[in-house]
Amino acid sequence: MQELHANQGRFQSSLEDMISSLSHQAQGVVGAADPEQTDASGPPSREGPTAETRFPIHEPRGIQIERYDGNPGTCRSFLTNCLLLFELNPSCYVTERARVASVITHLTGRAREWATAEWTKQSPVCQSYADFSSALTRVFDHGTPGRKSSRALLSLRQGKTRVLDYAIEFRTLAAESRWNNHALADVFHHGLADNIKDQLAPLDLPEDLDSLVDLAVRLDNRLMERSKERSSNVVRPPAQGEHHPEVTASRGGAPVHALSVEPMQVGHTPLSPGERQRRFKEGSCFYCGQPGHILAHCPAKDRAHQ
Structure with missing residues (x-):
């Protein structure tokens, strides 16, 4: 050894x-x-050029x-x-x-x-x-790259990946296969995710692979942008224990908190600010003045509106 x-x-x-x-x-x-190594304008030097030159x-x-x-x-x-x-x-x-x-x-x-x-x-x-x-x-190397790549293309699916990643893997395998452009385009479309196929369904699909890949990538990018827009427009619910009083617009356009707005009361004059403050501290109803309930559950108000 x-x-x-x-x-x-x-x-x-x-x-x-x-x-x-x-x-x-x-x-x-x-x-x-190399002609540049020879100087034609003068006689050759007596000392030959060095090996390095x-x-x-x-x-x-x-x-x-x-x-x-x-x-x-x-x-x-x-x-x-x-x-x-x-x-x-x-x-x-x-x-x-x-x-x-x-x-x-x-x-x-x-x-x-x-x-x-x-x-x-x-x-x-x-x-x-x-x-x-x-x-x-x-x-x-005992393998047959063409056959191996063809089998891999038939089983390749986009899944949850982006179209761009799926297309890169597909083109890598396609380079070793012997399929024509139309066959590659059909197999690429077959492996796309369902949401991309749904977007492509009403369109006239290109017959060559490159154009189909470009179209699918653009659709995937737009769907991703739209998803980000929807998620950014969702209103975050208030945390537990966090209270946000309702804000409405007054006739003058200025926002007014809901606690300061007194609902219309048939047969009742509006409460003065002092009376409203007293009832609020005592927990009395803003409508009938009785304790134990609030305006929204006042039985006297319900009877008055029947």
Whole structure:
């Protein structure tokens, strides 16, 4: 086991040296072919340019690739990240073997062990990135993304989430399916929540997915805004023990508390302010002056209005 780890360490170092050497050679070719490196207005210098001037070294730039350990669920995303790295650094990965070597340096675990065996025996799959990526997919990714995504699309539902979140998940799965635009639009509509479908029912629905998604998102946003408006217009009930006297408008427009307003009394003259204050303190009725009840439950008033 120790010997195996030592071999892997030497193999890792060998690959890194190879990538560095290939990068330097590629930059040298680019620098030699650059017309700006040559001054046509004067004779060439007797002292040749230094290696640093003629062969500038540019470190690879771009994304940080997470090492792949052979997990089938992340194989395709790992290879996509490798392609992005090559696209962002074309001068660093000129040859096919340089690309394969770079991929192997980003492997770990059982994926690294498989690639080490293939590279050591000079397998034909290591001669080009296309062959190597196909072999890597064949060994570690046994799924069929198109079928898996299609089944997931059929079972996907909006539920209680927003339409925008549902649309993002739907489009992610749709990118891996082989369905046409009309079929995707129908399945997207089928998975919408009932309240959104009710709003779409009287409308002429667009036939393409993008237009249908935009329409559903706008409707969902408006429904959310309307719900917030309704909740802000709800009057909060008074807390227990909290008393808010009724306020009415007088003929002059000024608000008057209900306690200061004396109802119309047939056959009775309005009470003076002093009398009203006395009856209020004694708990007497404002209508008949008897204690034990209030104006709203006065029997004399009820008999007078019969």
